[in-house]
Amino acid sequence: MQKSIKIEVKRYIPEKQPTPFYQEYEIPLEPKWGVLDALTYIKDEMDGTLSFRWSCHMGVCGSCGMMVNGQPALTCATFLEEYLPGPIRIEPLDHFRVIRDLVIDTDDFMGKLKRVKPWLIPVEEKPLSEGENKQTPAELAAFKQYTLCINCLLCYSACPVVGLNETFVGPAAIALAQRYNYDSRDQGQAERHDVLLDHGGAFDCTLIGECSRACPKHVDPTGAIQRYKADGALEYWKRLILPRGAASK
Amino acid sequence: MDTQTQAPYKRFRPERYKPQMALSWWWQKPTYLLYILRELTSVFVATYAVILLLTLRALGAGGEAWSDWLTTLQSPGMIALHLVILLFAVYHSLTWFSLAPTALVLRIKDYTVPAKALVVAHVVIWLLCSIAIAAIVLTR
Ligand code: SF4
Ligand code: FES
Numbered sequence: 347m348q349k350s351i352k353i354e355v356k357r358y359i360p361e362k363q364p365t366p367f368y369q370e371y372e373i374p375l376e377p378k379w380g381v382l383d384a385l386t387y388i389k390d391e392m393d394g395t396l397s398f399r400w401s402c403h404m405g406v407c408g409s410c411g412m413m414v415n416g417q418p419a420l421t422c423a424t425f426l427e428e429y430l431p432g433p434i435r436i437e438p439l440d441h442f443r444v445i446r447d448l449v450i451d452t453d454d455f456m457g458k459l460k461r462v463k464p465w466l467i468p469v470e471e472k473p474l475s476e477g478e479n480k481q482t483p484a485e486l487a488a489f490k491q492y493t494l495c496i497n498c499l500l501c502y503s504a505c506p507v508v509g510l511n512e513t514f515v516g517p518a519a520i521a522l523a524q525r526y527n528y529d530s531r532d533q534g535q536a537e538r539h540d541v542l543l544d545h546g547g548a549f550d551c552t553l554i555g556e557c558s559r560a561c562p563k564h565v566d567p568t569g570a571i572q573r574y575k576a577d578g579a580l581e582y583w584k585r586l587i588l589p590r591g592a593a594s595k
Numbered sequence: 596m597d598t599q600t601q602a603p604y605k606r607f608r609p610e611r612y613k614p615q616m617a618l619s620w621w622w623q624k625p626t627y628l629l630y631i632l633r634e635l636t637s638v639f640v641a642t643y644a645v646i647l648l649l650t651l652r653a654l655g656a657g658g659e660a661w662s663d664w665l666t667t668l669q670s671p672g673m674i675a676l677h678l679v680i681l682l683f684a685v686y687h688s689l690t691w692f693s694l695a696p697t698a699l700v701l702r703i704k705d706y707t708v709p710a711k712a713l714v715v716a717h718v719v720i721w722l723l724c725s726i727a728i729a730a731i732v733l734t735r
Binding site for chain 2: 509510552555
């Protein structure tokens with residue numbers, strides 16, 4: 347039985363050297379450990395300078411995403427057993443600026459996410475006294491899948507377009523835009539069209555489909571983007587042909 | 596697109612390492628390679644369109660030009676090229692139909708038609724159309 351496993355971590359310590367380097371750690375192989383447990387072991391027992399993000403340890407907070415042997419993965423939901431005999435190479439999520447070691451800068455994504463206005467935009471605010479906004483199960487089903495996104499950014503790392511084109515708003519942001527576009531309580535489509543039809547919007551997607559393969563929550567951003575392209579193309583022609591303001595409500 | 600909605604955090608850790616994508620990125624995952632091949636099919640489809648135009652021109656010129664062109668088409672090189680084009684065209688069509696359910700969500704009342712059924716329906720219709728066209732062309 348294998349007793350230990352080698353972990354190669356891509357480290358970036360700006361005050362030490364301006365470019366990343368790989369560091370190897372040989373850790374005991376515990377049968378049920380996740381990759382995140384391995385990193386925690388390294389930090390607690392071997393090298394306290396190693397930096398990485400995590401929180402829930404159960405695949406819901408979306409903060410522990412890293413490249414594991416070249417594939418974007420939630421490290422709390424990826425197990426050492428899957429990579430025997432090793433070594434396992436752990437790197438920060440692809441395409442993101444790195445702050446330190448495995449910690450990426452999410453500012454750019456947060457900015458993009460805000461652009462698509464992922465919140466309910468009703469035409470007019472309903473007074474509280476009129477009660478709740480009810481939805482039928484079918485109305486909920488129209489967008490429910492897109493609510494499952496945990497902003498883990500694995501889809502951004504999986505997508506070569508994100509890497510090649512910095513302006514691309516990206517898979518999760520479009521899936522979350524669609525989450526509101528398909529919500530019966532929302533009337534913000536026109537404002538989101540402004541962003542998604544523009545440069546860097548949905549039509550920058552070249553349909554590689556890797557985002558949906560990487561997504562741990564089966565959000566299917568590929569599908570969200572393709573469906574947007576169909577809606578967006580219609581809107582584009584409406585805006586071109588119809589008089590101003592007549593296109594989208 | 597300007598995505599900056601707030602000043603970036605700079606106070607204690609202003610440095611950022613910006614990774615560069617390797618030029619060979621499409622070679623690094625089988626799924627990327629399959630994608631690039633799918634995009635490449637357009638070159639072969641375009642090549643076939645040119646061959647078709649040349650065929651029309653030869654047909655318009657008639658007589659010797661036409662029989663010369665027919666001989667050219669029957670050369671081993673041309674036949675090989677056609678086989679390659681056929682291969683890419685089939686691959687193109689299959690990937691196209693397999694992607695259909697990403698854009699098309701068919702809901703009948705509360706029932707969502709499964710993605711597989713959509714793909715199969717597309718492929719079956721495609722095969723039927725191909726057989727019909729082949730039957731018309733070949734039986735003449
Ligand atoms: S769409 Fe999926 S992969 Fe992308 S951020 Fe959301 S949960 Fe993560
Ligand atoms: S630690 Fe929360 S998703 Fe992995």
